[in-house]
Amino acid sequence: MGKLQRIKIVEILASDAFLSEQINVRGWVRTRRGNKHISFIALNDGSTIKNLQIVVDIATFGDDFLKPITTGACVSITGLLVASQGQGQTVELQALEIEIYGTADAETYPLQKKGHSLEFLREIAHLRPRTNTFSAVLRIRHAMAFAIHQYFNEKGFFYLHTPIITGSDAEGAGAMFQVTTLDLNDMPKTPEGKVNYDNDFFGKPTNLTVSGQLEGELGALALGNIYTFGPTFRAENSNTPRHLAEFWMIEPEAAFYDIHDNMDLAEDFLKSLIRYALDHCADDLDFLNSMWDNELIDRLKFVAENDFVRLSYTEGIDILVHSGEKFEFPVSWGVDLQSEHERYLVEKHFKKPVILTDYPKEIKAFYMKQNEDGKTVRAMDVLFPRIGEIIGGSQREENYDRLLDRINELNIPMKDLWWYLETRKFGTAPHAGFGLGFERLLLFVTGMGNIRDVIPFPRTPKNAEF
RNA sequence: UCUUCAGUAGCUCAGUCGGUUAGAGCACCUGACUGUUAAUCAGGGGGUCGUAGGUUCAAGUCCUACCUGAAGAGCCA
Numbered sequence: 001m002g003k004l005q006r007i008k009i010v011e012i013l014a015s016d017a018f019l020s021e022q023i024n025v026r027g028w029v030r031t032r033r034g035n036k037h038i039s040f041i042a043l044n045d046g047s048t049i050k051n052l053q054i055v056v057d058i059a060t061f062g063d064d065f066l067k068p069i070t071t072g073a074c075v076s077i078t079g080l081l082v083a084s085q086g087q088g089q090t091v092e093l094q095a096l097e098i099e100i101y102g103t104a105d106a107e108t109y110p111l112q113k114k115g116h117s118l119e120f121l122r123e124i125a126h127l128r129p130r131t132n133t134f135s136a137v138l139r140i141r142h143a144m145a146f147a148i149h150q151y152f153n154e155k156g157f158f159y160l161h162t163p164i165i166t167g168s169d170a171e172g173a174g175a176m177f178q179v180t181t182l183d184l185n186d187m188p189k190t191p192e193g194k195v196n197y198d199n200d201f202f203g204k205p206t207n208l209t210v211s212g213q214l215e216g217e218l219g220a221l222a223l224g225n226i227y228t229f230g231p232t233f234r235a236e237n238s239n240t241p242r243h244l245a246e247f248w249m250i251e252p253e254a255a256f257y258d259i260h261d262n263m264d265l266a267e268d269f270l271k272s273l274i275r276y277a278l279d280h281c282a283d284d285l286d287f288l289n290s291m292w293d294n295e296l297i298d299r300l301k302f303v304a305e306n307d308f309v310r311l312s313y314t315e316g317i318d319i320l321v322h323s324g325e326k327f328e329f330p331v332s333w334g335v336d337l338q339s340e341h342e343r344y345l346v347e348k349h350f351k352k353p354v355i356l357t358d359y360p361k362e363i364k365a366f367y368m369k370q371n372e373d374g375k376t377v378r379a380m381d382v383l384f385p386r387i388g389e390i391i392g393g394s395q396r397e398e399n400y401d402r403l404l405d406r407i408n409e410l411n412i413p414m415k416d417l418w419w420y421l422e423t424r425k426f427g428t429a430p431h432a433g434f435g436l437g438f439e440r441l442l443l444f445v446t447g448m449g450n451i452r453d454v455i456p457f458p459r460t461p462k463n464a465e466f
Numbered sequence: 467u468c469u470u471c472a473g474u475a476g477c478u479c480a481g482u483c484g485g486u487u488a489g490a491g492c493a494c495c496u497g498a499c500u501g502u503u504a505a506u507c508a509g510g511g512g513g514u515c516g517u518a519g520g521u522u523c524a525a526g527u528c529c530u531a532c533c534u535g536a537a538g539a540g541c542c543a
Contacts, residue, residue: 037500088503112493437543
């Protein structure tokens with residue numbers, strides 16, 4: 001005994017292969033209860049939301065030995081797997097040998113058997129993965145990351161690693177975190193009194209990336225189809241349940257795709273991921289559905305099974321103008337859509353995901369392909385219920401002259417973008433792509449209400465404790 | 467960053483019109499119970515009322531500033 005290989009609880013519950021066998025399990029105690037003769041331990045090892053019930057005969061082990069086995073303690077237990085005599089579980093482990101790896105003093109261990117508020121759990125982010133909710137979210141997060149790689153791999157998209165430290169801020173996607181090795185208390189200055197970056201690590205100002213898209217386009221114009229999946233940083237002072245300063249983004253980019261191919265890809269991609277979650281994370285989704293959001297699974301199935309609505313910005317404005325709805329921000333052609341407008345279209349008018357296309361060029365980025373009308377660009381935003389914009393993308397402007405004109409119109413510093421422009425100078429091609437915020441996807445798939453609860457270590461203004 | 471709400475025991479909260487010793491449930495500790503399911507039952511300990519000022523005979527309660535958290539907005543993914 002004691003030399004048995006550890007079996008994960010998810011495997012034990014998956015079949016009856018271990019019934020009547022002597023096995024070893026290791027994990028963390030959720031609760032221990034019972035009377036002076038018998039003790040029941042609910043053990044969780046993180047492999048599944050489900051616990052394994054351990055039955056302990058107190059006479060065999062002694063009260064003093066069992067006393068430190070409290071909520072949060074880590075134990076290794078060897079025993080005999082038998083059909084359960086009690087209700088609530090099919091099998092249970094009759095303990096023959098118990099080793100305590102680590103105790104968790106009941107007076108100071110912050111996690112209790114009872115539920116905690118998500119706000120409190122954020123303050124103990126180092127321990128919250130041990131709760132049912134966060135272990136479920138983190139398993140789903142893993143499954144979605146895996147499904148994303150699998151989806152693109154099967155479609156022939158290559159995983160391209162774009163840089164995390166960049167020398168350009170040309171995309172203008174938001175405020176950036178500067179990266180420097182200069183001494184902030186003694187910055188070298190030029191004769192004009194500005195910071196002299198000549199002796200900084202890269203010899204020029206650098207920042208953490210806000211998007212891998214521009215580099216992704218370089219990859220697509222060589223490999224055909226690529227995607228990125230990596231960390232992204234925004235130094236915006238955003239305090240909302242939908243924003244993080246550090247988040248993960250997926251950005252596919254495909255040569256020879258127009259905006260319609262791009263929409264097809266985005267819709268199929270999202271539906272595939274949701275279907276993957278329904279097929280592979282059923283236990284965790286059931287838990288989240290019952291604990292936090294009892295419409296979650298219905299909503300996921302609905303999105304996976306129904307077509308997204310596709311309409312132009314102009315048509316969307318028309319619907320909003322004639323809606324009879326009183327909006328805080330008035331609607332007219334040319335204005336950027338506010339949250340309330342997007343929510344009206346998605347949640348009230350269509351009641352399903354919406355893809356809006358062909359926005360006015362003034363409210364979209366410089367690289368988007370201009371339409372023949374001279375007013376709009378081939379942009380596409382995928383709007384989801386509850387979370388708003390989950391995907392933003394476009395067909396890119398592949399014409400060198402038109403792209404350069406737009407860059408000059410917007411006064412974007414050219415010197416940072418010479419390499420990007422050369423893709424249009426040499427062997428340019430029509431292409432398109434989009435960006436998906438990974439945590440926004442997880443908000444939708446898990447039903448969690450706050451983006452800080454779908455990433456293990458959230459980075460938000462004034463918060464980088466863990 | 468703006469607006470609103472909140473901060474009282476380890477957690478979740480109550481605390482009336484400003485008035486005697488600040489309460490409850492859960493958690494924790496002690497005890498009871500021969501199969502429990504967030505076990506149950508009985509008892510016990512536990513408080514700088516976010517911080518700093520101010521008003522008042524008297525402040526958890528009213529005022530000011532600040533800190534922290536949340537929701538909505540902006541920005542966006």
